[in-house]
Amino acid sequence: MKIIDLPLADTIAYAAKRSAVAASDPAVEASVAAILTAVRTEGDAAIRRYEKQFDNADLTDLRVPQSAIDDAYANAPQDLIAALELAKRNIISYHQKEKATGFVDTEQPGVMRGERITPLAAVGVYVPGGTAAYPSSILMNVLPAKIAGVARIALVTPPQADGLNQSVLTAAKIAGVTEVYQVGGAQAIAALAYGTESIPRVDKITGPGNIFVATAKKQVFGTVSIDMIAGPSEIGVIANAAADPENVAADLLSQAEHDKRSRPMLVTPDRDFATAVSAAIDRQLTTLPREEIARASVENEGFIALVPDLPAAFAVMNAIAPEHLEVQLPDAAQYLSLIQNAGSVFLGFAASEPVGDYVAGPNHILPTGGTSRFFSALGVTDFMKRTQFITYSKAALAREESAITTLARTEGLEAHARAVESRFRNDQ
Amino acid sequence: MKIIDLPLADTIAYAAKRSAVAASDPAVEASVAAILTAVRTEGDAAIRRYEKQFDNADLTDLRVPQSAIDDAYANAPQDLIAALELAKRNIISYHQKEKATGFVDTEQPGVMRGERITPLAAVGVYVPGGTAAYPSSILMNVLPAKIAGVARIALVTPPQADGLNQSVLTAAKIAGVTEVYQVGGAQAIAALAYGTESIPRVDKITGPGNIFVATAKKQVFGTVSIDMIAGPSEIGVIANAAADPENVAADLLSQAEHDKRSRPMLVTPDRDFATAVSAAIDRQLTTLPREEIARASVENEGFIALVPDLPAAFAVMNAIAPEHLEVQLPDAAQYLSLIQNAGSVFLGFAASEPVGDYVAGPNHILPTGGTSRFFSALGVTDFMKRTQFITYSKAALAREESAITTLARTEGLEAHARAVESRFRNDQ
Incomplete structure (x- = not known):
């Protein structure tokens, strides 16, 4: 992975520039706008047409029958069910603490003012198809909505030539979802936003997707609410010679394997450590099943930045505002106060990023592309709204x-x- | 105001349809996209060009000097200052109760999980020009950001031929804002989102504006955060014969005078009361300074819906999801539990909507166009973000x-x- 050794101001500028949100693609914008209009005006007929065109699927029923969900769960490996149940427990125990309750204020004679916090009525969750169909993401989207009290949760996922992903259906069962549609892409977002004969509209759409899904979510923002515009995964690591270069390399690769555009980034004051991590990445890459993806990410998007000291390392990371930030330093908790911008922070040598992806409990739907400056992890508050009230x-x-x-x-x-x-x- | 007397299901459908968000305007979208690109690439030069073109303003300094803000405050009428200070006290005492503090969790041995809630670093507030330049809105945008702890608050407002609105500058002084730019329209939103030589970028943009401002905010969403897409004002009133028709008419007109597209809506089970309110509106309209605007709103957008009973009235209002909802009924607080969708609720005969616009303390930046289904009033949480952390x-x-x-x-x-x-x- 390339090593950047520049004056600090230049390193910060380099890092910030690399984390910028990509400009939108006018061709994709136009294509998505046409799909949204068609679904808005034609409903299910447009859905079926696009599913034939994009996914080569001849759909009669858009909804996945409950028996398919039940069968997937019944046939799932026991270790998968146990792992999903562990994740579910930890996600629930964490997210329950996010739930706000509103307030009432009677400071002034004759005046009652307050705020009531109530769940959204209906939420749609997008689940990508193919190799990006992650059962863990279903738990991360659905369980906070359940804790919020959302009564209706609709899951959409593109039809697959060899049938829907069985792990996804198993996770849906464990998360308590019964309303699943095999519809994907911008047409699925349109259906959730406007409603069709088969798919009633929702109030908010969450979950990651490809560029068509992300663009569609942005275009329907305002007609419904959305969580955020998800981009490629990012991991930033701040480490010094006290860390293990093999562990740091492995953590960087855990995000590099997601996507060729994923961004693994290490910031360190130690040149020898930087070299050791770079060598470990080269070694570990060669045995990864997703080597091609991870290598493209490492070579085109990744970097190791050398900085004069640890405060400088945090300054660089705050400019990047990474989705995931590992602090692989001794007594890591002391550095939390230096972190301004990050979606989720992993403190200490054992806090490997994948623990957060799967079982720790905090959400793994996180702001990317520098947007942790202003966006937060998906949480229970995303599925609730505040209603003000006064009486005089x-x-x-x-x-x-x-x-x-x-x-x-x-x-x-x-x-x-x-x-x-x-x-x-x-x-x- | 027209009286609708249909079967309940038809009334609900009629009401929901009227409150739907308008589709975007492709010509405006394209024009705004061009402005955003120009400001992104050319910076201040593009700002000056557009200000000349749209506002006929030859700007040298974009920033308003502190002396202009101080002078406006020094010359402001004492009753205006007293009123703004009262509003400020009530806004602060209400919004302080919205501030969340995060949590830490140590349920599992060896695991610390938690959420830290911190302010955004920089926020931009749009203040419309002309007759829509409201000093009250400056307090409503700025004070929650101050309570959140936002360090930098930049205010943008279009230049005016006869100089900036003195009440706006007075409110800025009272709210504690020192960074004010005389830049408006989509170019102001672009400057806040991307930054220029004179105007550093912010993390979030709030505040209402015209269709160009609203479209620009939507297009930069993701590059920065935004509050919501603001549409014309709405007021829904649920009342029966126990209410005073003159008061209800006056409250409906208070929102009708905002904009020809504003929506005054009354839902009542009492036909005689409906007739009395309609007559009172006709009488009161004739003496209003903004009669032309209010009349267009009443005649083209307003309606009175007759319903069989009060539960039906709430069902209709929940389908509308109005920005403001007045419950002009005896013992009004009992009905709060029936309200699913409304930005701000006014309970009881004395809770006239303008009390919330100005002095009650809850925010008056509210979701419109049916979006109170999923959006909330602007609040302290809008100016903060959550950062998850774990250690293992x-x-x-x-x-x-x-x-x-x-x-x-x-x-x-x-x-x-x-x-x-x-x-x-x-x-x-």
Whole structure:
């Protein structure tokens, strides 16, 4: 993996530039817009047409029968079920702590103000097909929605030539999902956003997908809510000579194997350590089943940046704002205070990133492309909404009448002032 | 205002259809995309060109000098300052209760898991020009960001032929904003999203604007975060004969005067009351300074729906999912449990909607166009992000090793499995 040794300001600029969100593709935008319009106006007929065109699937029923979900679960290997059940327990125990409850405030005489927090009514979860069909992601999307109290959770996933992924259906069963559609791509996002004869609309769409899915999610944002625009996986590691170069190399490769555009990044003050990690990556790459993907990621997207000291390492990582950030340093917890931007942080030598992908409990649906500056991991709050409420006594309203009418008339909104004054002109 | 008297299912369908989000305008989309690209690549030069073209402004400095902000405050009427200070106190005391603090969890031996909640670093607030320049909205956007702990808040507002709105600058001073730019439209959104020589980029953009601003916000979503896509104001009122028709008419008109596309909506089980409100609207309209706007809103967008009973009234309103919902009924608080979708709820005869626009304290930046199904009022949480963190002992990792490797290999991600196994092959 290439080693960058520049003045700190240049390293920060290099790192920040590499983590920037890609510009949108006008051809994809136009193609997706056409698909959305067709599904919006034609419903299921458009879905079937696109599924024939893109997935070579002749679909009669879009919905996957419950028996297929039950059969997948019944035939699943016991170690897979045990692993998914362990992950489920840990995801639930973590996410339950995210659930907010709202408040009520009665500080002022005659006034009650507050916020009620309630679940969204319906959520759609996109599950990619092919090799990117991850049962773990189903738990990560569905369980927070269940904890939020979402009554209806619809799962969409592209039809596969050799049948739907059995592990995905098993995970759906374990997560408690019963509504599954074999529909993928932008047409699936359109169906969830607008509704069709077979697929009622939802309020929010979550889950990762390819460029067509990501573009469709962005285009329907506003008609429904979405979680985020997911990009290729990223892992940043801050380490020094106290870390094991083989472990660090293995962690970097764990994200490199996801996608040729994944970004493995190491920032270290130690040149010998950098060289050792680079050599370990070269060695470990040769025996990986997904060597071709991981090698492209390492060679085209990965880098090791040398920095003068550990504070500089955190400055570089904050500019990158990585999806995953490992701190492979002694007494790692002390550095949490230096981290401004990261989706999920892994502290210490044993906190290998895949533990977070699978069983630790925190969510693995995370902001990418530098968006951890402002986006957060998927969580229970994503599946809830806040409703404000107030009530005023007439005496309390009288107390604030002049402030209201002053502000209303300053803004040129006479009817606003009169609405309040009306309470004191009439007898009610 | 037209009175709708249909079977309940038809009323619900009618109401839901009227509240639907408008489809995007391809001509506006293309024009905005061109502006975004120009500002992204040319920076300030493009900003100045568009400000000349759209606002007929020859700008040298984009930033408003602190002296202009200070002068506006020094010359502001005392009753305006007092009203803004009252609003500020109530907004702060309400929004402080929204601030979440994260958690740490140590349920499992050797494992620490948690969530840290920290402010975004920089936020941009759009303030419309002309008659839609509302000082109250500055407090509503800025104060929650301040409570969140956002260090940098940049305000953008279009240049005006006769100078910037003095009330807006006064509100900026009271809200504690020092960074103000006289830049508007899609070019202002582009500057905030990408940064220019004069205007550093931000992490999130909030605040309402016209169709160009709303479209630009949607297009930059993902490069930065945004609050929501704001549409015309809406007010829904549920009332029966116990309410005062003059008050209800005045409240409906308070939102109708915002925009010709604003939606005033009354749902009532009482035909005589409906007729009385309609007559009161006609009378009150004739003396409003913004009669033309309010009349267009009432005649083209407004309606009164008759329903068989109060539960039906709430069913209709939940289908509408209005921005503001007034419950003008006796003992109004009992009905909160029936409300699924509304941005802000006003309970009882004295809770006139403008009290929430100005002084009550809950936010007046609210979801419109039926989006209260999934969006919430602007709040402190909008200006913060969650960062997950975990640490594992080697013993804790060993306990979960087989679950991790089972899931990784089920998903075809061998490098994920090896990253964890690496901890047990090496001596560290």
